[in-house]
Amino acid sequence: GENVEQHPSTLSVQEGDSAVIKCTYSDSASNYFPWYKQELGKRPQLIIDIRSNVGEKKDQRIAVTLNKTAKHFSLHITETQPEDSAVYFCAARSNDYKLSFGAGTTVTVRA
Amino acid sequence: GAVVSQHPSWVICKSGTSVKIECRSLDFQATTMFWYRQFPKQSLMLMATSNEGSKATYEQGVEKDKFLINHASLTLSTLTVTSAHPEDSSFYICSARAGLNTEAFFGQGTRLTVV
Numbered sequence: 001g002e003n004v005e006q007h008p009s010t011l012s013v014q015e016g017d018s019a020v021i022k023c024t025y026s027d028s029a030s031n032y033f034p035w036y037k038q039e040l041g042k043r044p045q046l047i048i049d050i051r052s053n054v055g056e057k058k059d060q061r062i063a064v065t066l067n068k069t070a071k072h073f074s075l076h077i078t079e080t081q082p083e084d085s086a087v088y089f090c091a092a093r094s095n096d097y098k099l100s101f102g103a104g105t106t107v108t109v110r111a
Numbered sequence: 112g113a114v115v116s117q118h119p120s121w122v123i124c125k126s127g128t129s130v131k132i133e134c135r136s137l138d139f140q141a142t143t144m145f146w147y148r149q150f151p152k153q154s155l156m157l158m159a160t161s162n163e164g165s166k167a168t169y170e171q172g173v174e175k176d177k178f179l180i181n182h183a184s185l186t187l188s189t190l191t192v193t194s195a196h197p198e199d200s201s202f203y204i205c206s207a208r209a210g211l212n213t214e215a216f217f218g219q220g221t222r223l224t225v226v
Contacts, residue, residue, distance in 0.1 A: 043217040
């Protein structure tokens with residue numbers, strides 16, 4: 001099955017700086033890569049996603065890049081704000097249409 | 112996005128009893144629902160996949176007789192934790208999607224505490 005690895009596990013940034021989270025996946029058949037933000041005790045919220053026919057996607061301060069050859073994808077958050085503090089999960093969906101999640105990154109934005 | 116409602120949001124039960132958790136898609140028909148378990152500070156682990164009208168498919172290591180899943184309609188799936196024990200205490204989250212290649216939406220989760 002699919003195996004998704006996520007780094008770093010924790011990330012502390014100064015408000016206004018950028019945050020980058022990286023993920024790798026193992027199944028070359030995976031074709032959909034969503035990113036979720038989860039606040040403590042709440043449901044994961046989809047913040048951005050990318051499909052395998054696209055190399056980059058941007059939505060305001062959030063961007064995702066995908067390198068199919070290397071099987072890795074990254075989340076970039078620019079101009080971070082305190083409300084960006086949360087746990088972020090990457091995921092990959094393969095041919096069985098199931099999502100496999102990374103271990104998560106706890107992001108702390110220091111004011 | 113679409114709305115998935117999970118009930119209850121939290122439950123405390125005694126060891127040995129059973130607990131039922133409901134997952135409803137409120138504004139779309141969910142052909143597939145997924146059940147996840149999330150321990151503190153860990154990732155979401157898929158427990159099982161349920162398709163309306165058929166038996167659920169369980170992930171390796173998940174006991175199907177302990178975690179009973181019923182997907183009786185296109186808007187409702189239930190997870191019953193039978194003979195619950197303290198080690199079953201966790202955050203259980205469902206997600207639902209309308210079709211194979213569509214986005215899956217998450218319920219708000221159920222915090223289960225077994226005492």
